[in-house]
Amino acid sequence: MDEAQPKRTYHVWTVGCQMNVSDSERLEAALQAVGYTPVEQPEAADFVVLNSCSVRESAETRIKGKLGSLKTLKDHNPNMQIVLWGCMVGPNNESIFKGKLSMVDHFVSPSAVDEVVALLPNPVYQFDEPVLPIASHDHPPVTVHVPIIYGCNMNCSYCVIPLRRGRERSRPLAEIVEECRRIVSRGAREITLLGQIVDSYGHDLPGRPDLADLLEAVHETPGLLRLRFLTSHPAWISQKLIDMMARLPKCMPEINLPIQTGHNDLLKVMKRGYTVERYTNIVEQIRAAIPHVSITTDIIVGHPGETDIHFQGTLETLERVRWGKVHVAAFSSRPGTRAAEMELDPNLEVPYWKKQLRRVELDKLQGAIQAEANAAWLDQAVEVLVEDQVRGQWRGRSPQNRLVYFSDAGDWIGKLARVHVTRTGPWSLSGELVPELVAA
Ligand code: SF4
Numbered sequence: 001m002d003e004a005q006p007k008r009t010y011h012v013w014t015v016g017c018q019m020n021v022s023d024s025e026r027l028e029a030a031l032q033a034v035g036y037t038p039v040e041q042p043e044a045a046d047f048v049v050l051n052s053c054s055v056r057e058s059a060e061t062r063i064k065g066k067l068g069s070l071k072t073l074k075d076h077n078p079n080m081q082i083v084l085w086g087c088m089v090g091p092n093n094e095s096i097f098k099g100k101l102s103m104v105d106h107f108v109s110p111s112a113v114d115e116v117v118a119l120l121p122n123p124v125y126q127f128d129e130p131v132l133p134i135a136s137h138d139h140p141p142v143t144v145h146v147p148i149i150y151g152c153n154m155n156c157s158y159c160v161i162p163l164r165r166g167r168e169r170s171r172p173l174a175e176i177v178e179e180c181r182r183i184v185s186r187g188a189r190e191i192t193l194l195g196q197i198v199d200s201y202g203h204d205l206p207g208r209p210d211l212a213d214l215l216e217a218v219h220e221t222p223g224l225l226r227l228r229f230l231t232s233h234p235a236w237i238s239q240k241l242i243d244m245m246a247r248l249p250k251c252m253p254e255i256n257l258p259i260q261t262g263h264n265d266l267l268k269v270m271k272r273g274y275t276v277e278r279y280t281n282i283v284e285q286i287r288a289a290i291p292h293v294s295i296t297t298d299i300i301v302g303h304p305g306e307t308d309i310h311f312q313g314t315l316e317t318l319e320r321v322r323w324g325k326v327h328v329a330a331f332s333s334r335p336g337t338r339a340a341e342m343e344l345d346p347n348l349e350v351p352y353w354k355k356q357l358r359r360v361e362l363d364k365l366q367g368a369i370q371a372e373a374n375a376a377w378l379d380q381a382v383e384v385l386v387e388d389q390v391r392g393q394w395r396g397r398s399p400q401n402r403l404v405y406f407s408d409a410g411d412w413i414g415k416l417a418r419v420h421v422t423r424t425g426p427w428s429l430s431g432e433l434v435p436e437l438v439a440a
Pocket residue numbers: 152153154155156159160161162196197233
């Protein structure tokens with residue numbers, strides 16, 4: 001290749017939550033739309049983007065390690081442009097890193113795809129219409145995440161997201177509906193609507209549409225098979241939303257409703273805005289309205305000030321609610337949060353070993369609960385939307401978002417299969433294809 005010709009290659013490295021994954025998908029699609037080509041290794045790229053996460057200290061440590069190795073590459077290739085993107089770059093903390101991260105050329109706030117694209121040294125095309133979160137793969141993804149609201153207005157004691165992602169901003173309803181239509185027309189079959197608090201969608205828009213209205217509108221997308229949303233907040237979920245979920249056949253019976261702890265005193269310290277009783281009432285409302293619904297949750301162990309009594313409350317709540325899945329995280333101190341200040345007090349700090357013990361104990365109990373719940377699917381037929389193939393087996397998800405495996409010689413990607421469950425475990429189901437095509 002002529003040395004003077006720009007290579008127009010990029011490498012995107014993503015850490016963190018589904019919102020970051022979705023932002024990176026959108027960025028990659030935009031980079032390809034302006035003539036850039038993805039490369040596996042950063043050394044082959046002239047434009048490198050790290051989409052960062054700061055929810056946990058371990059994520060930031062990984063990113064700093066990655067930046068260290070990029071510095072060596074940049075020493076050999078001074079034309080390489082490095083962009084630090086995402087939650088490590090909040091509205092006001094770019095200055096914190098300036099000087100310390102000399103290898104970084106640009107700092108860009110989370111979700112600002114256009115700002116990253118504007119930094120490209122040699123774009124060859126312009127966008128003719130808004131870019132979808134689907135890059136030019138051979139197979140478009142079966143399931144696509146669509147952000148509907150950015151930022152968070154809450155102030156949970158342990159969470160850095162409001163500091164980094166700012167106040168809530170909802171996307172206009174018509175824009176989301178049109179985007180979903182285009183995504184599905186490109187071959188996607190399932191849409192997951194995303195937000196830090198997805199059910200606070202719309203309160204900042206004219207006419208105040210809400211998530212129930214949006215679900216109803218997206219549900220009409222021709223060719224769409226399944227619709228989900230993520231993540232809910234117990235203080236925001238409404239009966240209208242629950243009823244809408246129950247009414248819309250493509251809206252899957254699954255809801256992620258973080259509780260964080262099973263003790264009211266600690267919920268208050270965390271500033272979560274509900275009690276355990278309120279939470280369990282909501283669970284009952286959801287279960288009464290939606291048959292076979294799977295409710296999942298997130299729990300933090302080792303928040304500063306968490307006592308054995310608080311933790312016991314969480315264990316008891318786990319037994320009582322019997323969630324479909326629980327994501328347990330050990331508390332990680334984030335500078336700038338109330339919990340980080342609390343952790344400086346040795347009387348409130350929960351030692352590392354105790355956090356880990358609590359995490360393991362919760363995981364063990366939840367594993368047993370899930371194994372028992374999944375065993376109820378034995379000998380049942382489940383409808384599976386097939387996403388990919390792993391070690392010769394088709395892999396997809398049930399309506400409740402459980403992983404399901406089966407074998408068959410056909411091509412099942414993006415199709416609904418009916419699977420007779422012959423084996424269950426805590427994390428997945430497997431079975432045999434019922435020879436009847438449900439939908440294509
Ligand atoms: S609701 Fe709380 S935990 Fe969730 S993003 Fe907002 S501040 Fe963070």
